Amino acid sequence: MKNKTRYNKGVEKTKYLIVGNGPAGSSAAEVIRSRDPSGSIMIVDREGERLYSKLLLHKFIIGEVPEQRLYLHKENWLRDHKIILETDGIDSITAGVVKLKSGREVKFEKILFSSGAAARKLGLEGEDLEGVYDFRNLADARGVESGLGTAQNISIVGGGLISTDLIDALVGTGKKINLILRDKEFLWGKVNEKAGRYLEQILLDAGVIIFKENEVSKVSGNTGKIEKIKLLSGEEIASDMLLIAVGIVSNFDYLAGSQIEKNKGILVDEYLQTSEDWTWAAGDVCEHPVQGFNEKIVSGNWLYALESGKIAGENMAGEHKQCWSLPVSVKSLRGVSIGYYGDVLAESETVDAEKEDVFYRFFVKDSKLCSASIVGSQKNSAVIRSAIGKEFSTL
Numbered sequence: 001m002k003n004k005t006r007y008n009k010g011v012e013k014t015k016y017l018i019v020g021n022g023p024a025g026s027s028a029a030e031v032i033r034s035r036d037p038s039g040s041i042m043i044v045d046r047e048g049e050r051l052y053s054k055l056l057l058h059k060f061i062i063g064e065v066p067e068q069r070l071y072l073h074k075e076n077w078l079r080d081h082k083i084i085l086e087t088d089g090i091d092s093i094t095a096g097v098v099k100l101k102s103g104r105e106v107k108f109e110k111i112l113f114s115s116g117a118a119a120r121k122l123g124l125e126g127e128d129l130e131g132v133y134d135f136r137n138l139a140d141a142r143g144v145e146s147g148l149g150t151a152q153n154i155s156i157v158g159g160g161l162i163s164t165d166l167i168d169a170l171v172g173t174g175k176k177i178n179l180i181l182r183d184k185e186f187l188w189g190k191v192n193e194k195a196g197r198y199l200e201q202i203l204l205d206a207g208v209i210i211f212k213e214n215e216v217s218k219v220s221g222n223t224g225k226i227e228k229i230k231l232l233s234g235e236e237i238a239s240d241m242l243l244i245a246v247g248i249v250s251n252f253d254y255l256a257g258s259q260i261e262k263n264k265g266i267l268v269d270e271y272l273q274t275s276e277d278w279t280w281a282a283g284d285v286c287e288h289p290v291q292g293f294n295e296k297i298v299s300g301n302w303l304y305a306l307e308s309g310k311i312a313g314e315n316m317a318g319e320h321k322q323c324w325s326l327p328v329s330v331k332s333l334r335g336v337s338i339g340y341y342g343d344v345l346a347e348s349e350t351v352d353a354e355k356e357d358v359f360y361r362f363f364v365k366d367s368k369l370c371s372a373s374i375v376g377s378q379k380n381s382a383v384i385r386s387a388i389g390k391e392f393s394t395l
């Protein structure tokens, strides 16, 4: 506790305050420490875990990756870097002072918001029953891992990349898997149309039962535990586990009373600075500009979180660097790679192409390539990444 000094009337003080210890907050803290060896750094995180990989959580639930291998930092990492991690939540922020959920108050000089995103809820009664999980963090994954011992009928809601992970992990377990999609296809809109059909066939061949253009309308169970779900179509599906992966919502409730500008995320400029001085945001909580396009997006991406956290940390320590990092994700479904380069949700025109069993979808906006998805070998991904932001007709 060397770096933390008691302030008058019980208010504590830190030079750098970081809200959230995911990849964004953690990489910011690391770079700040390398630039400012003696400045006090406090991270407040409601999970209170040292940095772990969310990208391996689906392997952890089926026992393929042990919990210890999820951790990306050694046990002493925080202490060795003289960083204080407080397991607490942020309640509110006013004029350079943060109020924590526990009632403590901390005065800061510079603050980084890196509180990530929460899973979007279905908004249904019964969503709090035992056996219903968001699959957003290690605590959820521990619950799923222990529930899998007895669960036989598993329903997954949502047709995105987290569902891809879950299905890929669970199809080999012998459990019955139901997939409920609001859209007309798996990964609808995001991948080449032919690739979408190909991936769907892979799911069917693996025994996944798919309910398309449907939604969960009711979650029920009599003993405090989920027993079944009902769909809008009226069908009832026996489910002793429900995994919800229907998108994310940036976590910034604690800014409700603040003047800091927000939209879907906390709005930042290319320096990751918010509308207030001495205040930055990085990772899933920020809505950031995209190079070459007149728009801001929430990336929801590990690599973006790491890189934006690092640059925000450098800027907090006195530099003036721009962040133009692109969100990039690569997943695998039954051995088939699915890669997203840039924001594939962008409202844009799409152009599909296919070459040597690799399926491409290009997203084009203002006649420039804004993002792409590849299903199959990702060996051309570097070329495609470097073309993002350039005139599409010249490619």
Ligand SMILES: Cc1cc2nc3c(=O)[nH]c(=O)nc-3n(C[C@H](O)[C@H](O)[C@H](O)COP(=O)(O)OP(=O)(O)OC[C@H]3O[C@@H](n4cnc5c(N)ncnc54)[C@H](O)[C@@H]3O)c2cc1C
Pocket (backbone or CB within 6 Å): 019, 020, 021, 022, 023, 024, 025, 044, 045, 046, 047, 048, 054, 055, 057, 058, 088, 089, 090, 091, 114, 115, 116, 117, 135, 136, 137, 162, 165, 251, 254, 282, 283, 284, 285, 299, 300, 301, 302, 303, 305, 328, 329, 330, 331
């Ligand atoms: C199962 C899963 C698989 C994924 N797979 C991929 C993938 O393959 N590729 C990819 O690019 N991305 C993937 N992602 C997304 C990626 O993990 C996130 O984009 C990344 O973790 C965002 O980092 P972050 O630091 O911004 O936020 P987070 O990692 O969410 O960390 C934020 C931290 O802030 C804390 N916090 C939140 N609110 C408060 C508060 N009010 N007070 C205090 N602390 C708070 C949270 O407890 C959390 O520890 C996956 C996510 C999940 C859940």
